[in-house]
Amino acid sequence: MSIKELIKQELDYLSEEDLQEFYQVIKSRSQREVNNKNNNDELGDLLEKCQVSTGITDLAEQHDHYLYGTPKRGN
Template structure:
């Protein structure tokens, strides 16, 4: 039996209040995923290819000219 079928079976046993709460939970999850997708799309559009593979770790070196950090 699929997870959808199992959930559908359980819905018959929930009170109206519990169904409303479950519905709100599902709506909030799907809206959050849409927002995450939109943010990911925006970040993808804004990224700049610098060719520098250690920019995040060595940003002080590239911004201010200090020696690279070795860890």
């Protein structure tokens, strides 16, 4: 039996008040998922707009070297 079927069976045993609470939990979770997706899209867009081409291929791995002049770390 699928989880949806199991949930549907249990719904018959809930009071109207419990059903309302259950609905609010489901609704808030789905809204949170939509908001997270939108936030992730916005963050990705912002990161893409802020990209800078430095020509340095190991900048992320060797940022201390480029920022502070420390010796490069071994790979």
